[in-house]
Amino acid sequence: xxxxxxxxxxxxxxxxxxxxxxxxxxxxxxxxxxxxxxxxxxxxxxxxxxxxxxxxxxxxxxxxxxxxxxxxxxxxxxxxxxxxxxxxxxxxxxxxxxxxxxxxxxxxxxxxxxxxxxxxxxxxxxxxxxxxxxxxxxxxxxxxxxxxxxxxxxxxxxxxxxxxxxxxxxxxxxxxxxxxxxxxxxxxxxxxxxxxxxxxxxxxxxxxxxxxxxxxxxxxxxxxxxxxxxxxxxxxxxxxxxxxxxxxxxxxxxxxxxxxxxxxxxxxxxxxxxxxxxxxxxxxxxxxxxxxxxxxxxxxxxxxxxxxxxxxxxxxxxxxxxxxxxxxxxxxxxxxxxxxxxxxxxxxxxxxxxxxxxxxxxxxxxxxxxxxxxxxxxxxxxxxxxxxxxxxxxxxxxxxxxxxxxxxxxxxxxxxxxxxxxxxxxxxxxxxxxxxxxxx
Amino acid sequence: xxxxxxxxxxxxxxxxxxxxxxxxxxxxxxxxxxxxxxxxxxxxxxxxxxxxxxxxxxxxxxxxxxxxxxxxx
Amino acid sequence: xxxxxxxxxxxxxxxxxxxxxxxxxxxxxxxxxxxxxxxxxxxxxxxxxxxxxxxxxxxxxxxxxxxxxxxxxxxxxxxxxxxxxxxxxxxxxxxxxxxxxxxxxxxxxxxxxxxxxxxxxxxxxxxxxxxxxxxxxxxxxxxxxxxxxxxxxxxxxxxxxxxxxxxxxxxxxxxxxxxxxxxxxxxxxxxxxxxxxxxxxxx
Numbered sequence: 001x002x003x004x005x006x007x008x009x010x011x012x013x014x015x016x017x018x019x020x021x022x023x024x025x026x027x028x029x030x031x032x033x034x035x036x037x038x039x040x041x042x043x044x045x046x047x048x049x050x051x052x053x054x055x056x057x058x059x060x061x062x063x064x065x066x067x068x069x070x071x072x073x074x075x076x077x078x079x080x081x082x083x084x085x086x087x088x089x090x091x092x093x094x095x096x097x098x099x100x101x102x103x104x105x106x107x108x109x110x111x112x113x114x115x116x117x118x119x120x121x122x123x124x125x126x127x128x129x130x131x132x133x134x135x136x137x138x139x140x141x142x143x144x145x146x147x148x149x150x151x152x153x154x155x156x157x158x159x160x161x162x163x164x165x166x167x168x169x170x171x172x173x174x175x176x177x178x179x180x181x182x183x184x185x186x187x188x189x190x191x192x193x194x195x196x197x198x199x200x201x202x203x204x205x206x207x208x209x210x211x212x213x214x215x216x217x218x219x220x221x222x223x224x225x226x227x228x229x230x231x232x233x234x235x236x237x238x239x240x241x242x243x244x245x246x247x248x249x250x251x252x253x254x255x256x257x258x259x260x261x262x263x264x265x266x267x268x269x270x271x272x273x274x275x276x277x278x279x280x281x282x283x284x285x286x287x288x289x290x291x292x293x294x295x296x297x298x299x300x301x302x303x304x305x306x307x308x309x310x311x312x313x314x315x316x317x318x319x320x321x322x323x324x325x326x327x328x329x330x331x332x333x334x335x336x337x338x339x340x341x342x343x344x345x346x347x348x349x350x351x352x353x354x355x356x357x358x359x360x361x362x363x364x365x366x367x368x369x370x371x372x373x374x375x376x377x378x379x380x381x382x383x384x385x386x387x388x389x390x391x392x393x394x395x396x397x398x399x400x401x402x403x404x405x406x407x408x409x410x411x412x413x414x415x416x417x418x419x420x421x422x423x424x425x426x427x428x429x430x431x432x433x434x435x436x437x438x439x440x
Numbered sequence: 441x442x443x444x445x446x447x448x449x450x451x452x453x454x455x456x457x458x459x460x461x462x463x464x465x466x467x468x469x470x471x472x473x474x475x476x477x478x479x480x481x482x483x484x485x486x487x488x489x490x491x492x493x494x495x496x497x498x499x500x501x502x503x504x505x506x507x508x509x510x511x512x513x
Numbered sequence: 514x515x516x517x518x519x520x521x522x523x524x525x526x527x528x529x530x531x532x533x534x535x536x537x538x539x540x541x542x543x544x545x546x547x548x549x550x551x552x553x554x555x556x557x558x559x560x561x562x563x564x565x566x567x568x569x570x571x572x573x574x575x576x577x578x579x580x581x582x583x584x585x586x587x588x589x590x591x592x593x594x595x596x597x598x599x600x601x602x603x604x605x606x607x608x609x610x611x612x613x614x615x616x617x618x619x620x621x622x623x624x625x626x627x628x629x630x631x632x633x634x635x636x637x638x639x640x641x642x643x644x645x646x647x648x649x650x651x652x653x654x655x656x657x658x659x660x661x662x663x664x665x666x667x668x669x670x671x672x673x674x675x676x677x678x679x680x681x682x683x684x685x686x687x688x689x690x691x692x693x694x695x696x697x698x699x700x701x702x703x704x705x706x707x708x709x710x711x712x713x714x715x716x
Contacts, residue, residue, distance in 0.1 A: 381475075434696070460555050
């Protein structure tokens with residue numbers, strides 16, 4: 001597993017945009033360095049102040065769903081009884097295999113995340129705090145927690161739990177399920193976790209990057225936060241970028257940055273290298289280039305292609321690869337990662353994955369027509385009929401591939417493939433789930 | 441007081457009783473799972489809807505008041 | 514009058530046993546998504562529920578007539594408090610145990626929407642205890658069932674139940690655990706796709 005490179009280091013290539021980078025220092029910062037740079041955790045002490053600031057700032061969730069943070073904070077703050085239990089969870093599960101930004105953030109700036117966790121806890125009146133991680137907690141996180149505890153910086157003790165390496169492990173209800181001692185499998189809503197979550201208590205689940213932004217808004221205010229980004233989608237976000245010529249790297253980008261600045265310019269001369277862009281990870285969307293060349297990293301621009309930024313995974317697919325084969329590989333993974341709890345998803349996703357594998361095989365034009373018809377029917381059948389968004393995201397990914405790689409699909413039906421490089425491009429973890437313990 | 445029929449897809453095991461009792465609002469997909477009309481239940485079908493909810497062997501079918509937000513991401 | 518009560522109690526008891534046999538078989542049929550020939554799916558569920566209520570009605574008459582009959586003294590409470598009867602203490606006691614379980618099953622089913630699912634299921638599974646106990650009560654306390662065609666009837670019911678339970682257990686043994694379901698669908702789809710495309714020649 002190659003280590004992603006942090007391109008946002010001050011003085012690094014990303015420094016062209018004023019106000020960036022905000023989240024990621026050049027090297028891991030321990031508590032001492034963190035306090036020297038930021039000062040102590042700015043507890044607000046008065047109710048509602050932080051929530052109002054977050055509302056003005058327009059911060060949205062950085063875990064993929066982009067839900068307005070102030071609304072979630074507000075719901076949890078109002079929910080339940082005054083003296084009752086309330087829970088906040090910092091979600092660092094980063095279950096998207098292609099995303100590495102939360103891992104990087106937790107390694108370089110754990111104290112920013114932990115500040116955000118304590119501030120969110122104060123804002124909603126939480127009595128319990130959790131940190132949910134993809135890997136066993138690294139030395140930086142453990143040291144940060146220990147140092148903060150010894151200095152009495154944290155109002156609430158933080159329980160650290162490791163998530164299983166499953167695609168759905170970071171889903172909000174799966175997080176609560178896992179923290180409650182069950183498997184990391186989604187549960188049906190209603191009730192929403194913000195009303196009845198962990199142990200029946202109102203629960204705030206927030207991505208670690210979101211909490212880091214929140215910790216900065218608490219210090220510098222909403223106007224500072226809005227100094228970068230667009231009017232409707234302010235601020236910056238961490239992206240994980242895959243380009244053919246480099247290793248995967250993490251970059252903090254202002255929302256609204258042209259994708260060509262992040263993924264490489266597409267023009268007549270240099271587009272020989274890239275055939276398509278994947279935006280938003282494996283529940284995201286394939287964008288055809290050069291059609292999408294002018295698209296910017298904000299949902300308003302991306303929506304024109306049916307895409308959304310998600311958790312910031314951006315991949316440029318090299319022209320020497322087969323987009324159909326890549327899609328089939330990833331869809332096979334997504335199908336295997338289905339919780340298997342809901343009939344439509346359980347039945348539909350494996351069939352969709354198998355159909356894509358057949359299209360990637362060389363079976364003839366008649367076969368292609370039947371298979372695409374099956375694919376479209378199954379996609380329609382699974383969408384919106386699961387307890388979570390796994391089937392919906394998978395269908396979005398597959399449909400965008402059917403459009404963007406239509407020429408390649410036709411080629412395969414004639415027994416040809418345009419790829420000259422057979423090695424897989426998009427990263428997938430080894431090991432698919434097989435036993436019940438794989439979800440705990 | 442609008443009510444919507446919703447199925448808990450985790451509890452649903454595809455018995456298909458709902459589709460028999462309320463074919464106007466429920467059809468079965470090719471795997472035997474219910475496809476539910478998302479619009480509010482018309483008053484004329486209210487009694488049948490309640491009967492279908494009561495008849496579900498796993499109590500997966502529910503009648504929920506107005507628009508409850510659906511699953512999260 | 515006493516004789517009438519006594520005969521009524523014996524008759525309703527036998528009918529109750531037949532009904533309970535049907536209820537348990539129907540319950541297994543619901544679980545297995547089985548069908549009754551010519552009947553819609555909801556009939557299986559509705560029959561199961563309705564016959565269970567009818568059984569309790571017959572048991573109520575069975576109990577009340579036995580109590581009303583003054584030839585032997587059977588206190589009313591012994592219908593639900595096991596082993597509280599002087600007459601045939603043990604065999605009647607089994608009847609009470611079985612009835613208690615049935616009442617718990619019916620009450621939890623009526624309140625099912627408000628109850629924890631695991632609790633409902635645990636109580637409902639007690640059906641597999643309730644029927645054999647009712648059967649033992651029937652054979653032990655009724656000379657009728659110990660001979661002649663009534664005995665054959667009783668044994669017939671037992672054999673039907675055994676067959677149904679074996680069918681149920683066989684299904685439970687074949688059930689793919691949740692963690693293996695996706696793999697099972699993949700395998701099933703690949704097999705049927707192979708059958709469908711056997712004639713297609715790949716280029």
